[in-house]
Amino acid sequence: MAAERGLAMATCTAPVNIAVIKYWGKRDTDLILPINSSLSVTLHQDQLKTTTTAAASRDFTEDRLWLNGKEADVGHPRVQACLREVRRLARKRRGGGEDTATLSLSYKIHIASENNFPTAAGLASSAAGYACLVSALARLYGLEEELSEVARRGSGSACRSMFGGFVQWQRGERPDGTDSLALQVAPETHWPELRVLVLVVSGEKKPVGSTAGMQTSVETSPLLKHRAEVVVPERLAQMMRHIRERDFEGFGQLAMRDSNQFHATCLDTFPPIFYLTDVSRHIIALAHRYNAHHGHTKVAYTFDAGPNAVIFLLDEAVAEFVEVVRRSFPPSTNGDQFVRGLPVGSAVLSQELVAAVVSEPVPGAVQYILHTKPGPGPQLVDDPSQHLLGADGLPRSRA
Missing domain, CATH: 3.30.70.890 (GHMP kinase, C-terminal domain)
Incomplete structure (x- = not known):
């Protein structure tokens, strides 16, 4: 995470996953709880990935979102659900108060996200996108806990993209969805061939x-x-x-x-x-x-x-x-x-x-x-030159 003059920024990448036992159908559309468990293979990010930069600043006047270079609706209910959950966890971790040494939860957020593959074409773009969004926001706010439940709020299959290798999304039984989580069945190194x-x-x-x-x-x-x-x-x-x-x-x-x-x-x-x-x-x-x-x-x-x-x-x-x-x-x-x-x-x-x-x-x-081939889960991008947002919090030109 980079921080200067009240600006904090974090960039992550996240993978696509392909289900081999499919998820289709929700029993709760608000919490995105599935009618059955599922199992997937996480694909390697060298070939398929989403990159997301999240930035927060006291100078931002509103939350904003850019997808593949074009401004999008940051008010989308699923984007807001992820933002709300990450901020809630950050507030909980701080004991409900504001720590002056940490990023203020009142700062507005700018988010830029890019896919290196076709979006909405049946290649699990939403899974990679929301897993990446949650990973970048978690880095921004210093969260390290299990986050597949949060990613699920954006897109059900996104919870599986929070892990590498072979991943099960448990249907869960609780009405609040707290047990509807992803678990790694085997790492990406398990089946090298x-x-x-x-x-x-x-x-x-x-x-x-x-x-x-x-x-x-x-x-x-x-x-x-x-x-x-x-x-x-x-x-x-x-x-x-x-x-x-x-x-x-x-x-x-x-x-x-x-x-x-x-x-x-x-x-x-x-x-x-x-x-x-x-x-x-x-x-x-x-x-x-x-x-x-x-x-x-x-x-x-x-x-x-x-x-x-x-x-x-x-x-x-x-x-x-x-x-x-x-x-x-x-x-x-x-x-x-x-x-x-x-x-x-x-x-x-x-x-x-x-x-x-x-x-x-x-x-x-x-x-x-x-x-x-199978690959790892979300990764932090340490190189500042790879941020999708500039020091002004606006998308960098990728020409």
């Missing part, structure tokens, strides 16, 4: 937002009720066992089944919700043909509330499957930028593999592939 490919089909904003979509599902889908009460508890225990044992066959099969059932609940919603596109379904079919050719599960897909595919696989399969995707969805432009993130080696496909797996190519359907 695990890799993730994000196949970006569209960076456009999804047609039905997650908040509206899931509440319609809660109100109209009998399948969702059955899923939350009967299916998920058993799957959660199975998935944690697969992760502990690094059993990719079990992990991959269950991830695909859970993704399929989540999208089935969207179809069971009335009116139905369609997050998957024709290209999404092509990718699903491709994964199954690829696994059938090899005789076991080498790749596993999961889709959140959007068309973009997240593929889990082990490092030894990355080069071959990336080449399969390239053959199936040839890049129409920028072929040298088709694969991003971690390096990917070259692979020569056998004629038998091409004949069995690659059907009629769909040029340009996949915009690019992002290669990443």
Whole structure:
């Protein structure tokens, strides 16, 4: 944290997480309490992250917020919920009074946040965004306690982005939500061979937002009720066992089944919700043909509330499957930028593999592939030159 002339500033980064046992539906929309527990994999920030700077000053006249360079509504109820909770915890820690040696809780706040990936396209931007907001505010006010409950107030899945590796969000039972928290199941170092490919089909904003979509599902889908009460508890225990044992066959099969059932609940919603596109379904079919050719599960897909595919696989399969995707969805432009993130080696496909797996190519359907792996939770940025706000508390020019 930097402090000068009454100005205090802190910058953090936070990761995206991808659920392999999905959360869909709230039992309390104000506190954001889920109807079922969930489990996710935190992705590495070298490829996908939100960066947020929070600043406070006696000279600021109002709270302000900038998202990806544009001023946004700081009065949004979820932003205000996070601000209110962090300030409440800071006040509680100080015993209810103001310590003249610490940052005044009466100072107005300026916040700037940027994503290095498409926002609102089904890539968990809100999870990374609110986890980052809470982390930066906590640093600003000197808080060190467990903060996943606070992050949950911004976006349910944000509580999972408060930890690295493999993370469970516990449904909890208390009406006040104090036991609806995230817990790390295993650190990012637990499964070193695990890799993730994000196949970006569209960076456009999804047609039905997650908040509206899931509440319609809660109100109209009998399948969702059955899923939350009967299916998920058993799957959660199975998935944690697969992760502990690094059993990719079990992990991959269950991830695909859970993704399929989540999208089935969207179809069971009335009116139905369609997050998957024709290209999404092509990718699903491709994964199954690829696994059938090899005789076991080498790749596993999961889709959140959007068309973009997240593929889990082990490092030894990355080069071959990336080449399969390239053959199936040839890049129409920028072929040298088709694969991003971690390096990917070259692979020569056998004629038998091409004949069995690659059907009629769909040029340009996949915009690019992002290669990443599990990674850590929120990080403090110590370098002042990386602050998104300048000494005047306004966004720096990033030109």
